[in-house]
Amino acid sequence: MQFEDTVTDFNLIRRPRRLRGSEHIRSMVRETHLHRDDLIMPIFVAHGTNIHREIPSMPGIYQFSLDQIDRELEALADAGVFRIILFGIPAEKDAVGSDTFDDQGIIQQAVRHIRAQDDRFYVITDVCFCEYTSHGHCGVVCADGTLDNDATLKNLQKQALSHARAGADMLAPSGMIDGMIGAMRTALDDAGGHEVPIMSYAVKYASAFYGPFRDAVESSPDFGDRKRYQMDPANAREARVEARLDVAEGADMLMVKPALSYLDIIGDIRRNFELPLACYNVSGEYALVKAAAARGWVDEVGVAHEKLLSMKRAGADLILTYFARDIAPHLDS
Ligand code: PBG
Numbered sequence: 001m002q003f004e005d006t007v008t009d010f011n012l013i014r015r016p017r018r019l020r021g022s023e024h025i026r027s028m029v030r031e032t033h034l035h036r037d038d039l040i041m042p043i044f045v046a047h048g049t050n051i052h053r054e055i056p057s058m059p060g061i062y063q064f065s066l067d068q069i070d071r072e073l074e075a076l077a078d079a080g081v082f083r084i085i086l087f088g089i090p091a092e093k094d095a096v097g098s099d100t101f102d103d104q105g106i107i108q109q110a111v112r113h114i115r116a117q118d119d120r121f122y123v124i125t126d127v128c129f130c131e132y133t134s135h136g137h138c139g140v141v142c143a144d145g146t147l148d149n150d151a152t153l154k155n156l157q158k159q160a161l162s163h164a165r166a167g168a169d170m171l172a173p174s175g176m177i178d179g180m181i182g183a184m185r186t187a188l189d190d191a192g193g194h195e196v197p198i199m200s201y202a203v204k205y206a207s208a209f210y211g212p213f214r215d216a217v218e219s220s221p222d223f224g225d226r227k228r229y230q231m232d233p234a235n236a237r238e239a240r241v242e243a244r245l246d247v248a249e250g251a252d253m254l255m256v257k258p259a260l261s262y263l264d265i266i267g268d269i270r271r272n273f274e275l276p277l278a279c280y281n282v283s284g285e286y287a288l289v290k291a292a293a294a295r296g297w298v299d300e301v302g303v304a305h306e307k308l309l310s311m312k313r314a315g316a317d318l319i320l321t322y323f324a325r326d327i328a329p330h331l332d333s
Helices: 018-019 023-028 068-080 106-117 148-164 180-190 208-217 239-250 258-272 283-294 300-314 323-330
Strands: 039-046 052-055 056-066 083-089 121-126 170-173 199-204 253-257 277-283 316-322
Touching: 018 023, 023 083, 039 068, 039 106, 039 148, 039 180, 039 323, 052 208, 056 068, 056 283, 068 106, 068 316, 068 323, 083 106, 106 121, 106 148, 121 148, 148 170, 148 180, 170 180, 199 239, 199 258, 208 258, 208 283, 253 258, 258 277, 258 300, 277 300, 283 300, 300 316, 300 323, 316 323
Parallel strands: 039 056, 039 083, 039 316, 083 121, 121 170, 170 199, 199 253, 253 277, 277 316
Antiparallel strands: 052 056
16 A cells, blocks of 8 residues: 555644743643752761761762861751761771760760751761671671671660760661661650651661762671661562551651662652651762763763652652752752
């Protein structure tokens, strides 16, 4: 059969492009917004003085000693980012990570310093042990090399109380220890800390995307891996089990981590739980963008913005991200 060269008239009723004709109309119909207030910036604080050390696998992210940290606080304030989460690099590591529950520990000193320096900051502390233990695991290790869950809970209670005493605004336990939220909530409440909220790293996967972070805090496990406590990346239903337990134990906010390879999980937790939901755009996700942008292969701001937007679209209310400081000036205030 021959196709004759003729065109016909047609009348399109629906033309979705009408709503894309100018930035005015696009912004009127935009469904998802990314604001500075959605972002939480991780900060690495190190023992010692005069430390301002860029992390090789995380360009633009530094370890700071307390005498150097003010410049980062100023940069964040200029960018309009006032929510931060602290990670510590202690002077010395030991078998139980005792720096974590020492009132003179690095995090405790950092919290006091930042609060005295600029009270506009909302200071969240990561509550875990892996940066502070000589073996790099997230708690007390038994003779056979496995994690002693319940002994770890007791130290977690001590750590939570010490962070709260130092003035932390919110605590974020990241160890995937069974019962961690209940143990911390009970300890805080018994000590009069009813008002201190807990953001649980409720759904945390054993991810290869944490590599650069482990360089940053020198926390790679000496032996084994974290698969006995962090979740299997193949599991989705299990995320609800973890979230449900943390809600029952008193978590105030939930988190999914990592973010980008887990947008389905963010969406699922959003639809099934009412609590505010955060996600962690982790170090490896940051490093991939930085590496490609450094070669001119992608536009850094464009790619970072699109990724962060995808996390909000999936259902996250808040995003912990190393991009916070640098992307904020490009966002709505
Ligand atoms: C544990 C913790 C980790 C991260 C945040 N808290 C590392 C881990 O579980 O090995 C990773 C964050 C990132 O990769 O950016 N304290």
